[in-house]
Amino acid sequence: MLRGLGNPRFLRAVLPAISLAVILGAIFAVNPRTMSPIGLNLLLQLAVPVALATIAQMFILAVNDLDLSIGGYVGLVACIGATFLNTDPLLGVVLLGACIAAYAVMGALIHWRNLPSIVVTLGMLFVWQGIAILVLPTPGGAAPGWITAIMGFKPPLVPFPIVAAVVIAVVVHFALMRSSYGVILRGAGGNPRAVARAGWSLLKTKLAMYALAGLFGVLSGLSLIGLTTSAQANIAMPYTLLSIAGAILGGSEFVGGRVSPVGAVIGALTLTLATRALTFFHVPPDWQIGAQGGILIVVLALRALINRREVA
């Protein structure tokens, strides 16, 4: 019967979009005030840094690794952004460049020594956090004016967070899913041996993917301080779990190089909105984390159902 509804591949691709539509519809129904440009702006603003962190996580997932350090890393970027980048822009840019390079080295290390990524990134989580506390021991600092200006930009008609989400999704989609080197990068996760036999360096692909993750982590941290106007070392700690859940919700798999940039952005939006919806429904906070997990399980269960169709 399900087969009649359409091709499983198509169903799988639209599932994240359907979950987002359902949650957005529920929020609109409960609070019609949200159905305005200002409302959508308030609702989706904080989803932009989450979406960028989710894309970073997705690059790591694409090469069969898992990044447990992204939350600490985004926090470090936020701290550098609110201090050095503001007072000494050149030094700030150099430091952020060094962060990206460190991420690439982390990828290389995992490849060379054949280390489990979970162990390496879990260790690095504390390294990022420690450096962040050294950079900014007490909450504070100030985001550079140009970042707050970008994040506070109000385009006519469409709210900025929606524009940002579409741009992120489209750019990454074309770079990773449509370009020829994108195919190699994903292939390194899907079938590393075949990619290596074809003469491509697996080390280079890991370096590239981890560097890309580092770059999007930087974008995430900067967009975050653009919204909060200041930083704090542990400001992005929840991003580790949010980014993994968002990417998986959006159709990525833990293994096999199967990822979806558009899905990842939608997954991040869905997760952010899910928490917001729960407050609008007056769900007590103690239940909210559980309810978030519940939403994740429902969507994944639906996907498992579709996957079974796909195999059959």
Next chain:
Amino acid sequence: MTGKKTLVAAVAVTLALGAGTALADTAAKKIALSNNYAGNSWRQAMLKSWDKVTKKAVADGIVAEASAFTTAENQATEQAAQIQNMILQGYDAIVLNAASPTALNGAVKQACDAGIVVVSFDGVVTEPCAWRIAVDFKKMGAIQLDYLAKRMPKGGNVLEIRGLAGVFVDDEIHAGIEAGVKKNAQFKIVGSVHGDWAQEVAQKAVAGILPSLPQVDAVVTQGGDGYGAAQAFKAAGRPIPLIIMGNRQDELTWWKEQKDANGYETMSVSIAPGVGTLAFWVAQQILDGVDVPKDMIVPFLQIDQGNLEANLATTEAGGVANVEYSLDDAKKAIASTK
């Protein structure tokens, strides 16, 4: 649809009440509490006080609604999202105990721009458009030394129990105590340990340092550590010094026992969790058009030998001595800051 229903219900209640009594201008206003943490006895008492005082205010028709929201994970980003939700839900004022003094400034500014009154207390925010009801932690440290100077004019050896290392509050109280020692030079800090504001931790830490200390005449504390310190002295078989208490029920009970048995004399100081209700009334007054200064300082709740029994009687087991504010108290507090 529940939002609509509550609104209708709120309007109905307002109309029903409006028929009989004269109402403040704030009868249709909605106030929300944005709270970042609920995991200790102080915060629990704060939420309970809020619930009690605001329920009555709503029933009396002073405000239309005063809901409390606590974030699940004590994260600044989570609380920023919570504040944005409150803007969308159409609250007229947000009373805020913030997870971060600065990281919520973006969301607070958005609320101010939407015409919402933001009153922060305890965990205050630096955004200039918000009101701040702050605690003078430095003074809380300094007055302990002033009390000691009164009791022991000749001075003596002091053991300091600090709070959680690296937390702003601990640094502030410690700075106050240092300033107090400078002012009253007859006192000498002979040892310092971290008690993390928890009796068991304080007891262990004090027991660890005691053997290396000369005679200790007094112990200065930060609250939640006095009882543990007393136990450590007792276990070591040393004479119990003058220990400043921190308004916790176990500390007050112990003090009362000692007072009855041997006339033990001390004082106890901390912040009343009911300060949240002061913030509520301040928000209500601002909505009512009263001109309130942006920065207010909360008075401490100090318990002395004379009013110990009275305070102990109203403090529940495992709780903290508390004061809830009435509208008149808040008006007085505002008038005294001006």
